[in-house]
Amino acid sequence: MNLNKSSAIIMLALGEEIATSIFKHLNKQEIEIISKNIINLGIYSKSDLKEVLEIFHNDAQTLISPEKECYDYLKTTLSSALGKEQALLLLDEFNVKNSQFCKGIETLNTMNPEKIFSIIKDEHPQMITVTISLLKRNIAADILSKFTDNLRRDILIKIANLSTLTPLAIKELTFTLNDLIQNHKSYLSAQGGIKPAAEILNYMQSDQDKTIQSMKELDQKLTEKIIKKMFIFDDLQNLDDQNLQRILREVENDSLIIALKGCKKELVDKILNNMSKRQAEILQEDLNLSKPIKLSKVESERKKILDIIRRLSDADEITLDQDGENYV
DSSP states (O other): OOHHHHHHHHHHHHOHHHHHHHHHTSOHHHHHHHHHHHHHHOOOOHHHHHHHHHHHTOOOTTTOOTTSOHHHHHHHHHHHHHOHHHHHHHHHHTTOOGGGSOOSSOOGGGSOHHHHHHHHTTSOHHHHHHHHHHSOHHHHHHHHTTSOHHHHHHHHHHHHHOOOOOHHHHHHHHHHHHHHHTTSOOOOOOOOSHHHHHHHHHHOOTTHHHHHHHHHHHOHHHHHHHHHHSOOGGGGGGSOHHHHHHHHTTSOHHHHHHHTTTOOHHHHHHHHTTSOHHHHHHHHHHHHHOOOOOHHHHHHHHHHHHHHHHHHHHTTSSOOEETTEEOO
């Protein structure tokens, strides 16, 4: 490993206070060299850190903050050393923008779910649980479907019981993922709990009912709490008019007729009130004339509409509001 890369890793490992003191003793050219190497460093692994620590004989492992954005780290230390205005001018002179910096752990979400599964499938169950809870919900559901029924059930129960992650836990997860994926990026943000478990279940299709039933056998009370947080077809009634109208523009009339069979009158009225007068009259007439339909067909059409809702939500074209919080 070259000296410039080693210096960048050491500056990140030392922490903001010590790094600030060091920057105060460097000239502008030295600061520029180190700063650019921090910027270009990207994600570094535990093996990289160990190599540097052996060279410098400095046990800095407990001080490192790999989850911290390098831009924020550099901005804080330079501001303390040079003053905020001078630090911003220097960063601007380096032509550095926040988006150009590494983020320590960025996004597993950019990777193929198959690849993510192959990376984490043999890891400790707790690591699998935490990692899946932090992924985008549709990706998490895709990965979860690749596990066995019992593992899938256990993981969702653990996600629902997952408490807030400590900084130490985040660091350990960061190190482990960095070693596993090396040049890939990973993402770390939200915590576990009932909400992410419900969101992941929302995205499951063929295995959803079977998984819920299996979860009930393991923990009936917790599973019922998760189900209450899931967005189901009847929750369309709770959407505001603007979001509902956006959804209806994507749904074919024939599909809507089938999906509304057996629904509460309040939901049907809500949908009719968010259509043009002519569209509402046609839909009402079709509903009155429609023949009995198999429940499986009704559920199939409702799932298609829920897929449309999730797609629009993922694209930030609608907001799903439930109990005062946004759900996707």
